Amino acid sequence: MRENSARIADRAGRPIEVVAVAARDRSRDRGIDLSGLRWHDDAVTLAADPDVDVVVELIGGSEGTARQLVTNTLRNGKAVVTANKALIALHGAELSALSSAHEAPLLFEAAVAGGVPAIKLVREGLAGDRLLRVGGILNGTCNYILTEMRNTGRAFSDVLSEAKALGYAEADPTTDIDGWDAAHKLAILAALSFGRPLAFDSLHVEGISRISPADLHFAQELGYRIKLLGLAREVQDGIEAWMRPCLVPIASPIANVEGVFNALSYEGAFAGSQMIEGRGAGAGPTAIAVMADLIDLARGSRLPVWGVSTPANRVECVPRGTLTGEYYLRVTVQDQPGVIADIAIILRDCGVSLRGMVQHANDKTPNGTVPLALVTHQTDEHAMLVTIQRIAALDSVVNEPMMLRIEAG
């Protein structure tokens, strides 16, 4: 804000000034001069500070101080800008109700894909469209790990350690690698796209920790890349939404979003499909997203939280078993006669039709196991779940089979 203050004031139509701040540790050197700013030992008291028009919440976490601060600020009729995806994904419905009741704007551009203007695109740019599908690559840490694993052939744990050392992964990376961070963002995008908040616990979420170099290699050979993909679309019975690693065709735009980059992809009934890509985290991109919200407020713009004046009730995602699609299966087997026949019988009994299979004799390990990759035609996910359960129970199968969805990208 300080470095770009003249331009910001010009764009906002008036200066935007920081008057008060809070953090945990007052003595910490933050590399900026905080003199002249009122310090609040308790962040929640910012909500009642008479000089504050807008509270910018960048604490994080769906509960505790962040939730209290945002709730109290809205109750006091003041605007909130936040980067807190967990808070909005889990408590967005209640906060949206508070925002309407107290006519207090709630903006959260930085909560989804950092510097990529994902929320503006969906809530404003596509406001005249009927969105059929929204999603994308929403976690830079996972995308970096999968890209590095594919480029170097190294194992997940090895690349994760390197990502931590380079600052691309948190010391505790669980929220990222287990898919929750990206799932929070997807839930927000889905709510904006379909005008109703999602029941977050009905979202199917899978992370990337079980992806092996063999999966990435097989995918490449079959003409795909593996990406942690989120997708939400309107289906006949409601909303399909999930966050999971998927195979996407190498030639698709989403397959070529690499490293720490994020991408938002959507399909509108009128606008067609499009993808935008950029930096999803980091100080600069995140600050720019926060500033976009502050400038909107300074300009007097008043946007409904979910982009509609009458949001529908919270909606459950359709059950996973009802999804249909093509699937990739990796099964590690004892290299012995009859194994393929056993698997083929299970596939036949479950009504799953195979489109292809890959096996390499030189992938055989010293203990006699070999990975097999199978690709199915369109089938329903319930049949696939039964299939992998039965395959896993075969004596010749070692380790839990890996099942990934194949998406068009």
Ligand SMILES: NC(=O)c1ccc[n+]([C@@H]2O[C@H](COP(=O)([O-])OP(=O)(O)OC[C@H]3O[C@@H](n4cnc5c(N)ncnc54)[C@H](OP(=O)(O)O)[C@@H]3O)[C@@H](O)[C@H]2O)c1
């Ligand atoms: N990092 C990114 O690139 C990024 C991108 C998009 C969105 N976000 C979101 O932004 C939020 C913050 O993430 P971050 O990466 O910036 O986290 P962070 O580096 O841990 O910063 C959190 C800040 O909140 C302060 N804080 C923590 N607990 C507090 C409390 N009880 N009272 C007052 N202040 C408190 C900390 O104070 P001290 O400095 O004194 O410890 C610190 O300044 C999260 O919701 C995250 O999802 C982050």
